[in-house]
Amino acid sequence: MTVWDRPEPPNPPVPLDRELIITAAIALADEGGLEAVSLRKVAARLNAGPMRLYGYISTKQELFDLMVDEVHGEILPEEQPGDWREALRVVAHRTRRAALRHEWLADLLGGRPTLGPNGLAVTEAKLAALDGLADIDTVMRAVETVSAYLIGVIRREIANLRAERATGLSKRDWQRASGPHMTRMLATGRFPALTKAVHDGTDVDPERSFTIGLDWVLDAVALKLSQPPA
Structure with a gap:
């Protein structure tokens, strides 16, 4: 029970x-x-x-389950957008914002499915957004793919925030402190692709990076949905 x-x-x-x-x-x-x-x-x-x-x-695990379900109440959209991409995008952004408010959530996402009413409602919203667009197995894989991206990015962002607090160094402070080491390593010529990324790549803020990556994942899902079933 x-x-x-x-x-x-x-x-x-x-x-x-x-x-x-x-x-x-x-x-x-x-x-x-x-x-x-x-x-x-x-x-x-x-x-x-x-x-x-x-x-x-x-048990404490039951307590954690209840806590996660409570936060899923913050994630659940008030209204379900008609467009499937927008529906998944809204849930993804609401999940990220909830994790930034409750950083501990990042430690519990991706484990066992939450069986509470709010968690089930969020899962229902994601599945319902794709209902009828493909067979159920494709729909489930699509939702899992978006969730995997979301969880990975959230955990990385929270880990960076925790590292900043633990070291007292902001991202730019850390980059300046580690700059001499990186310069020496790149000068060896062993990392040409990384050198190009460091010198020519554009640094974007976490929210912008999250949005770009999410759109790429949704593009991939759209392509899969457009293909005839195997």
Whole structure:
């Protein structure tokens, strides 16, 4: 039985429910990451005894599942765009913005499918956007491909943000500090393609890079959808 199927304890002696527990857990994670979340710490945040939480949540993994589903409520669009590309694009951008608000989400994306109502609704929105455009297996592979791009880029962006905080160096500060080493390495002539990228490539901000890459992935999906079934 999943946590969503298990009823909450009736008539608690003081106000307590899963929604309060989830809200407290998300606040702790926003402040200190997933390592700051435990049933004991959540209980302390709510001025409740830790054992009381076990009536609502059995394990920390269940708590994480509930937290992820709660954030999926922020990702779910209010309206479903009629165009499939725009529908997937909206979900992707909303997912990225949710991960920037809740950086811990990057650590939990891409694991087991979320079975909560919000997570299922987001999955439904993505599948429904492509419904009727191809056979179901093609639709599922298309959604998986977009999701894989999205998760990879989000994790890289969050990792960079964490590195900046850990080192105290912005991206430009790090580039300046590592510049002499890179100059020496490129001067060896062993990395001609990388040298061209460093000298001639255009540096874009994370949001612009995300948008460009997403459009390329959607172009590839569009091409696949236009092909007759094998």
